Amino acid sequence: MRIFSAFFLLFVGQIAAAQSQPISTAQPARSQRVEAQAEAKPSTQDLTSLPLGKGLPVMVRVGLFFQSVMAFADSEGTFTGTVDMRLRWEDPRLRYPAETTPRGFQEYRGPSADQKLKEVWVPGVAFSNLKESPSYQTTSLRIFPNGWVEVMQRTTGRFAITIDAGAFPFDKQTLGVEVTVRRETTGEASLVVLQEDIDFSRAAQELSIDGWTPGLVNVKRYTQPGWYGETHSGLTVGLTVARNSGNVVAPVFIPLLASLLIPLVAIWMNSTEDGEFTIDAFELANVIVGGLFAVIALNFTINAVYSPVATGDNTVTRLFGLNYLTLGLSLAIVVLLYRYNVPMRLFGRYVQEQLFSYLSWAVPLLALGTALALILVAAT
Amino acid sequence: MKFRRSAPLILISAIALVVVVASIVSSLLFTNMISSVEEKQFSLMHSIVAFNLKSAEDRALARAAMVANLPRARALFAAQDRAGLLAEYSKMFTEQKDKYGVDQAQFHSLPATSFLRLNAPEDFGDDLTRFRPIVVAVNRDQISRKGFAVARSGPAIFGVVPMFDPQEKHIGSFEVGISFDDVLDNLKNAYNIEMAVFIDEASLREFAKGIDPAIFSDQNRVGKFIRFHSTNGAIFQSLVSDKDLNTTENTQYTREALGLTYGIVLVPLRNGAGDVLGMVAATSDFSASRSSRGRAFVWQALIALFSIVLLAGVALVVIRGTLLRPLEVITSRFATLSTGDRSAEIPETEIMCEELKKLAQQYEELRTANQKETE
Numbered sequence: 007m008r009i010f011s012a013f014f015l016l017f018v019g020q021i022a023a024a025q026s027q028p029i030s031t032a033q034p035a036r037s038q039r040v041e042a043q044a045e046a047k048p049s050t051q052d053l054t055s056l057p058l059g060k061g062l063p064v065m066v067r068v069g070l071f072f073q074s075v076m077a078f079a080d081s082e083g084t085f086t087g088t089v090d091m092r093l094r095w096e097d098p099r100l101r102y103p104a105e106t107t108p109r110g111f112q113e114y115r116g117p118s119a120d121q122k123l124k125e126v127w128v129p130g131v132a133f134s135n136l137k138e139s140p141s142y143q144t145t146s147l148r149i150f151p152n153g154w155v156e157v158m159q160r161t162t163g164r165f166a167i168t169i170d171a172g173a174f175p176f177d178k179q180t181l182g183v184e185v186t187v188r189r190e191t192t193g194e195a196s197l198v199v200l201q202e203d204i205d206f207s208r209a210a211q212e213l214s215i216d217g218w219t220p221g222l223v224n225v226k227r228y229t230q231p232g233w234y235g236e237t238h239s240g241l242t243v244g245l246t247v248a249r250n251s252g253n254v255v256a257p258v259f260i261p262l263l264a265s266l267l268i269p270l271v272a273i274w275m276n277s278t279e280d281g282e283f284t285i286d287a288f289e290l291a292n293v294i295v296g297g298l299f300a301v302i303a304l305n306f307t308i309n310a311v312y313s314p315v316a317t318g319d320n321t322v323t324r325l326f327g328l329n330y331l332t333l334g335l336s337l338a339i340v341v342l343l344y345r346y347n348v349p350m351r352l353f354g355r356y357v358q359e360q361l362f363s364y365l366s367w368a369v370p371l372l373a374l375g376t377a378l379a380l381i382l383v384a385a386t
Numbered sequence: 387m388k389f390r391r392s393a394p395l396i397l398i399s400a401i402a403l404v405v406v407v408a409s410i411v412s413s414l415l416f417t418n419m420i421s422s423v424e425e426k427q428f429s430l431m432h433s434i435v436a437f438n439l440k441s442a443e444d445r446a447l448a449r450a451a452m453v454a455n456l457p458r459a460r461a462l463f464a465a466q467d468r469a470g471l472l473a474e475y476s477k478m479f480t481e482q483k484d485k486y487g488v489d490q491a492q493f494h495s496l497p498a499t500s501f502l503r504l505n506a507p508e509d510f511g512d513d514l515t516r517f518r519p520i521v522v523a524v525n526r527d528q529i530s531r532k533g534f535a536v537a538r539s540g541p542a543i544f545g546v547v548p549m550f551d552p553q554e555k556h557i558g559s560f561e562v563g564i565s566f567d568d569v570l571d572n573l574k575n576a577y578n579i580e581m582a583v584f585i586d587e588a589s590l591r592e593f594a595k596g597i598d599p600a601i602f603s604d605q606n607r608v609g610k611f612i613r614f615h616s617t618n619g620a621i622f623q624s625l626v627s628d629k630d631l632n633t634t635e636n637t638q639y640t641r642e643a644l645g646l647t648y649g650i651v652l653v654p655l656r657n658g659a660g661d662v663l664g665m666v667a668a669t670s671d672f673s674a675s676r677s678s679r680g681r682a683f684v685w686q687a688l689i690a691l692f693s694i695v696l697l698a699g700v701a702l703v704v705i706r707g708t709l710l711r712p713l714e715v716i717t718s719r720f721a722t723l724s725t726g727d728r729s730a731e732i733p734e735t736e737i738m739c740e741e742l743k744k745l746a747q748q749y750e751e752l753r754t755a756n757q758k759e760t761e
Contacts, residue, residue, distance in 0.1 A: 060484055096484070178645075199575075201567055201615055221644055222620055227575050248645060354737040356715075357707035364699045372695055379688040386680030 051099060053126045056194055059098030059153075063196040063239075066129045067094040068185055069206030070243040072223065073160070075181060075215045078247070081313040083169045084137055085181045088162040092206055095195075096154050097127060104151035111156075114147040122147050128157060130189025131197075134230075134240065135182065137164040171314040174321055175254035176385045178221070179247055186240035191232055197239045199225045209245050217253055221246035258312065259381065261304050262325045266377060268297030269336030270370045276344055278362055281355025287345035294337050301329045321384040325377060332373045339365060390710050397701040402694045409690040413683055420679045424649060424672060428638045431579060431651040431668045438573055439543065439653070439666065442564045443532035447545025449488065450562040451530065453478075454547040463493055463558065464551030468502050468510070479504040487568020489542045493549070494559045498522045501558060505539055506596055512538065517593040519658035520546050524559045534655040536589045536663055537563060540597040541614060541655075566666075567615050573668070574617040582616035583655070584608060584631055585664040611665065625650050626667050634662045640672055647676040712742050719749055728753045 057064055068091070075087040104110070114122040123145065140163035148156040167182055187195050199207070208223050224244050229237040272293040276285045305326055309316035315323065342348045343362060350358040453459055453475065462470040471493060482488035483505070491504040498514040498521045514521050520531045524546045532545040542563030551557045570581035587610055590597065606613040609628020616622050624643035630652065637652040649672040655664035715732060722730050731753075735746040 061481070065485070198571075200571055201617075204617060205619070222618070224618070226578065353707065354712075354734045356711035357703060359711065360703045360707035364702050368695050368699055372692060375688060375691045379684050382684045383681045386677050386684065 053097075053099055054124070055127060056190070057095070057097035057099055057127055060096050063192060063194055064095050064097075064129070064190075065198050066131070066187070066195050066239075067200055067203050068092070068131075068197050068241060068243075069199070069203035070183055070185065070223075070225075071206055072181070072209040072213060072220075072245050074210060074213055075220075075245070076162075078179075078181065078215050078218060080169050080171075080179065081311075083314070084164050084166055086162075086164045087181070088142070088160060089183055091131075091133075091157075091159045091161065091183075091185065092203070093129065093131060093157040093159075094154060094203075095129065096152075098153045100126060100149050100155060101153040102149075102151055107151065110150070112149045116144065119145045119147040123157070126155065128155075129187055129195045131185055132188050133161065133163070133165065133183060134186040134188075135166045135184040136161075137166050139163075169314045171318060171320045173384045174312070174315050175249055175251040175258065177249050179218075179249070180224075180244035181247055182242045182244035184240060184242050186230055187238050190238070191236040192229055192239045193236070195239065197227065197241050199227070199241065207243055215247055217250050218247040219250060221248060254312075258308060258322060259325075261308075262322070262329065263374075263377060265297065265301050265304055265329055266325075266332060266373055268300060269294055269332045270373065272297070272336050273339055273366055273369055276362070278359050281350060281359040283344050283347075283362075285344070287340050290340045290344060291337065294333055294340060297336075298330075298333050301326065301333065321380055324380045328373065328376055328380065332369070335369065339369075390706070390714075394698075394702050394705055397705070398694075398698040401697040401701065405690050405693045405697070409686050413686050416682045416686070417679060420675050420682075424640070424675055427670065427672070427675075428649055428651060431649070431670060432636060432638070432653065434573065434577055434579065435581075435651060435653050435666055435668050438569055439534075442543040442569045443545060445486075445545075446488075446543055446562045446564045447530060447532045447547065449482070450491075450545040450547040450560050453491075453562070454549045454560040457552065459560070460550060460552055460557075463501070463549055463560075464555075466495075466501075468507075471502050472504065472507050475504055476507070482562075487565050487572075488562055489565030489568075490537060490539050490544075490561070490563030492537075492561050492563075494521050494525065494546075494561070496556070496558050497525050500538070503539065509538065509596065514538075517589070520544060521559060521561065523658055524548050525556075528556050531658065533658050534663065535563075535657050536585060536593045538594060538596050539563075540594045541566065541583070541585050541590070541664060543569065570615060570617055570666075578670075580616070580618045580621050580669045582619075582622045582626065582667045583614050583664060584611035584626070584667065585614045585655075586610060586662075587612045589663050590614075614664070620644075621648070621669060622667065625669055626652075631665050633665075640676075646671055646673040648672060708739055709742070712738050712746075716742065716745055716749060719753075723749070723753055 056062070070092070071090040073088040073090055075085055078085040102112075126149075140161045142160070142162035144160050146158045148158075150156070165181070165183055167180065169179060171177060185197065187197060204225065207225055209220050213220055222245075224246065225241055226244070227239070227241045230240050232238050272290045275290060275293070276283050278284065308322060312322070315321075317323075343358070343365075347358060349361050458474060459471065462474060475491070479488065479491050482491070489505065493501040494514065495501045498518060500510045500512050500514060503509055518535055518537065520533050520535055523529075524531050525548065528548045530545070530547045533543070534541070535544050537544070542565055544561050544563045546559050546561040548559050549557055566583045570583060573579055573581050587602065587607065590612055591602070601612060601614065605619075608626060609631055611628070611631050613619070613622060621643060625641050625648055630637070630639070630650070633652065634654055636654070638650065640647055640649050642648075648669045651668045653666045653668070654662045655666060657663050719730050719732050732746045732749060735743055735750070738746060
C-alpha cells in the first residue's frame with residue numbers, strides 16, 4: 007500500500023511538474039536574465055545581461071538634443087531631423103582602475119562602438135515614432151572608471167507626429183521624438199530625466215524651420231503596456247513649434263472671406279419698387295450657384311495644399327461651413343423672397359419690403375461677424 | 387420726434403442694452419467660474435508641493451530613525467569609531483543616493499558638531515550651531531525633528547534623530563537629507579508641473595561650502611536668490627523675478643511667457659528658526675483655461691450680436707412693415723384725395739392690422755362718397 011501510495015504521489019508530482027513547465031517558459035526573459043546574472047562569476051560573467059549591481063530597475067538617464075530639423079511636413083504629420091540621444095546608466099561590472107585611462111574614460115566610436123555595444127548590456131531603447139530606417143545613424147560609447155556608461159547616438163530620420171490643426175493657422179505643434187524601452191520592462195529598466203539631462207535636452211541655437219518658430223523642449227514620461235500586465239518605460243521629448251500664421255492668412259483667409267461675399271452680392275443686387283422686386287430671381291440664383299462652385303473649388307485647393315485642415319474641426323472647415331450656410335441662406339432668400347414672394351403673400355407688400363431692407367444689412371453683418379468670431383476663437 | 391426713426395431706435399437700443407448687459411453678466415459669471423477653476427488648480431498645486439515636501443521630510447526622518455536605532459550604529463558612534471561607521475554605512479548611503487534621492491547623511495556629536503558625513507567623509511569636525519538650528523534643537527531636546535536647511539553639502543530636506551549609546555545615554559544625532567532634485571523631478575514626472583527651488587545666495591555662500599561654485603552663475607541668480615535646481619530653466623527665467631521672490635508667504639500669480647499663460651505658486655522654505663532661506667516654485671500651464679475664457683467671450687459676443695440683430699429685425703419689420711409703411715401709404719392717399727384726386731386705391735387693406743384697416747375703410751368710404759357727390 008505504501009509503495010502504491012509512493013508511486014501515486016510520484017505520478018501526481020510528475021503531472022504537476024509537466025503542467026507547470028509551460029507556465030514557467032511562458033514567463034518573459036527577465037527571470038532567466040536575472041538568474042544568469044546572479045550565478046555569474048566575475049571572470050566569466052555575461053556582460054550583456056542586466057546589470058544588477060545597483061539593483062533594479064536600472065535607471066537609464068535620457069537626454070535628447072535637436073540638432074536640426076530639415077523639413078516639417080505638417081500635411082503628412084512627419085518631420086525630418088537630426089537628433090542626438092544621450093543614454094547614461096551605471097553598470098558596476100564595467101568598473102576599471104581610473105589610472106588606466108588618461109582621458110578619464112574609455113571611448114569607442116563607429117564600428118568599434120558597435121562591436122563594444124554587443125559586448126555590454128545596453129537598454130533596448132528605440133525611437134518608436136521613427137517612420138522608416140534612419141538615413142544616418144552613428145553611435146559613440148564611453149565607459150567611465152566608476153562604471154557609468156554613456157551612449158551617444160546621432161540619428162537622422164523621419165519621425166511621425168500627431169498634428170492638431172484645431173487652431174490653424176494660429177496653431178502650435180510638438181515635434182516629438184518618442185524614446186521607448188522595448189526589451190526591458192519598467193521593473194528592469196526605467197528611463198529618467200534629471201537636471202543634467204534637462205539641460206542637455208534642447209534645440210540647437212541655429213535651428214530654424216521654414217514657416218515655423220521653434221520654442222521650448224519639453225519632456226514627458228509615459229509607460230507603454232507590455233505582455234502579462236507589464237509595462238515599458240518611455241518618454242517623449244518634444245520641441246514645440248509655432249506656425250508663422252502671417253504666411254498662411256493671406257492665401258487661405260482672403261479667398262475664404264472673398265467667397266463669403268458672393269451670396270451676399272446676390273442679396274444686395276436686388277431692389278424693390280412699391281414692395282415688388284425688380285431683378286429676376288433666376289439671375290440671382292445663378293450667382294449663388296456660381297458661388298457654390300467657387301467654394302467647392304476653393305475647398306479642394308485648400309485641402310490639397312493644407313491637408314491637415316481637410317478633416318476635423320478647425321477654423322478652415324468652420325469657415326467653409328459658414329460659406330455653405332450663407333450660400334444656402336441666400337438661395338432660400340432668392341427662392342422664398344424674390345421668386346415666390348412668400349412674405350408678401352402672408353403679411354403684405356410692406357412687410358416684404360421691410361424684410362428685404364432688413365436682410366440686406368443683417369445677413370452680411372451676421373455672416374462677417376461669425377467669420378470674425380471663428381478666426382478670433384482660433385487665435386485665442 | 388419722428389416716430390419712424392425714434393420708435394425703432396428706442397426699441398433697438400433697449401434690446402441692445404438688455405442683450406449686452408445679459409452678455410456681460412454671463413461673461414462675468416463664466417470668468418468667475420474659470421477663476422474658481424484656476425483657484426482650485428492653484429490650491430491643488432499648493433497641496434501637491436506641501437504634501438511632497440512633507441513626504442520628503444517624513445522619508446528623511448524615517449531613514450534617519452532606522453539607522454539611528456541600529457545597535458551597531460549606536461555602538462560604533464558611542465565608541466567614536468568614525469572609520470567603522472563609514473565602513474558600515476558607506477555602501478548603504480551610496481545606494482540610497484543613487485536610487486532614492488538621499489543626498490546627505492551625517493552623524494553629529496554633542497552639542498552640534500559634525501562627526502561623520504557619509505556624503506563627504508573627509509569633511510568633519512565643524513561646528514553646526516550657527517546654521518543648523520534643527521540639529522541644535524534635536525540635541526538639546528532629544529526629540530526628532532525635520533525640516534529644510536542649508537547644510538555644508540548644500541540645501542536639502544532633513545530628518546534629524548537623536549542617538550543614544552547602548553546604555554541609552556544621549557551621544558548625539560544622525561540626519562538624512564533628501565535632495566530637492568529628486569523631489570522636484572518626481573513631481574514633474576508625476577504631475578507634469580514644472581518645479582524650481584530658489585535658495586538665498588548669502589546663506590548658500592556662507593554655509594554650503596561644499597557645493598559646486600558654478601551654481602553661482604549670473605544665469606542662476608534671481609535677485610538675492612540662486613536658482614538651485616529647476617526642471618525647466620527657460621520657463622522659470624521668464625516666470626519668476628526677484629520681486630516675486632520677495633515674499634515670506636505662500637504666493638500665487640499668473641504670467642505670460644513664451645506665448646502661454648502660466649500659473650505660478652511660490653512656497654517659502656523656512657529653516658528650523660523660521661527664517662525664509664528659499665522658495666519652491668511650481669508652475670503649470672493655464673493657457674487652456676485662459677483660452678477657453680477668451681473663446682467663451684468671443685462666442686458670447688457673437689450670440690449677443692445675433693440676438694440684437696434678430697430682435698432688431700423683428701422690431702423693424704413689425705413696426706415699419708405693418709404700421710408705418712401702410713400708414714405712410716394711407717396718409718399719401720388722403721393727401722391725394724384732398725387735392726381732389728379720388729382715383730388712388732389703398733392696396734391690400736385686407737391684410738392690414740385692424741386699426742389701419744378701419745382707417746383704410748374710412749378713406750375708401752370718403753373717396754367713394756366724394757366720387758358719388760361729383761357724379
